[in-house]
Amino acid sequence: MKTTYLIGFTIISLTAYKFCDGTYKLKTREDGVLQIEEKSEVPHVIVTKGKRSVSLVKGHRAALPADEMKPAYRLTGTCSNVIIREWNTKFGTDRTEEAKDIIQKTCEVAKEKYLPFVESKGYYIHNRTPVYTVYVSLLPWDKNRGGRAYRGLNDTTWRFFDRSSYCDSAGRRCKEGETPLDLSGLSDRDEGWLYVLNEIIPESWRVPFVPSWQAIFVHEMFHHMNWRSGVFHRYPRSSMMEKNALDEKNAREFIEYCGYRE
Numbered sequence: 001m002k003t004t005y006l007i008g009f010t011i012i013s014l015t016a017y018k019f020c021d022g023t024y025k026l027k028t029r030e031d032g033v034l035q036i037e038e039k040s041e042v043p044h045v046i047v048t049k050g051k052r053s054v055s056l057v058k059g060h061r062a063a064l065p066a067d068e069m070k071p072a073y074r075l076t077g078t079c080s081n082v083i084i085r086e087w088n089t090k091f092g093t094d095r096t097e098e099a100k101d102i103i104q105k106t107c108e109v110a111k112e113k114y115l116p117f118v119e120s121k122g123y124y125i126h127n128r129t130p131v132y133t134v135y136v137s138l139l140p141w142d143k144n145r146g147g148r149a150y151r152g153l154n155d156t157t158w159r160f161f162d163r164s165s166y167c168d169s170a171g172r173r174c175k176e177g178e179t180p181l182d183l184s185g186l187s188d189r190d191e192g193w194l195y196v197l198n199e200i201i202p203e204s205w206r207v208p209f210v211p212s213w214q215a216i217f218v219h220e221m222f223h224h225m226n227w228r229s230g231v232f233h234r235y236p237r238s239s240m241m242e243k244n245a246l247d248e249k250n251a252r253e254f255i256e257y258c259g260y261r262e
């Protein structure tokens with residue numbers, strides 16, 4: 001079947017990546033918009049625009065070589081297992097010491113509050129000191145500020161094409177044809193990767209529209225910590241869907257327990 005999508009954003013050059021499964025051919029229309037023509041057998045897309053050739057990757061969530069911040073930024077102390085691998089500053093906060101300080105302190109709060117929180121709930125903690133690493137990507141998220149552009153947090157055409165889409169804040173799945181809500185955070189527990197908005201310090205005029213970065217970060221960290229400590233696996237629920245729903249409820253409560261507000 002012939003599939004046609006339109007994309008109209010700036011594209012950077014990337015190399016093919018072995019895990020991606022996108023298989024499309026593109027051409028440039030007369031008005032300069034890139035158009036996907038049909039499926040092909042290559043795992044990435046080569047686009048020729050004038051003299052430039054670029055390729056797009058579909059379905060690879062983790063940072064690609066071109067996305068990576070070099071060097072990566074490892075947090076310290078109780079958060080030394082958390083590494084910022086990608087910090088896209090477009091429409092977001094610059095890589096300042098002040099921003100790094102907020103990240104460090106927020107992570108410390110999440111770490112400090114986690115065990116008391118799950119203990120207060122009476123959950124069985126299989127491993128109190130799990131060894132694991134969490135990689136972090138800080139990404140544009142809002143549709144008007146680059147969130148839906150290629151490799152953004154709400155790029156559901158390429159990077160997160162296979163993520164679940166929600167159409168209200170209570171977690172209702174979208175019906176066909178509905179436009180999903182923009183996410184401000186997303187955790188991939190299997191990959192050990194956490195994706196959050198890059199607006200750590202919101203600019204004053206944006207404040208009413210930007211969720212608290214701290215709230216989003218501790219929420220997403222909760223999902224990882226709960227997975228690694230084995231609390232998730234021992235939830236008194238039978239299906240994965242029920243466990244996920246309970247984990248989401250707890251992650252939301254955890255925000256307040258940490259002293260933040262959504």
Ligand SMILES: [Zn+2]
Pocket residue numbers: 219220223248251
């Ligand atoms: Zn969540």
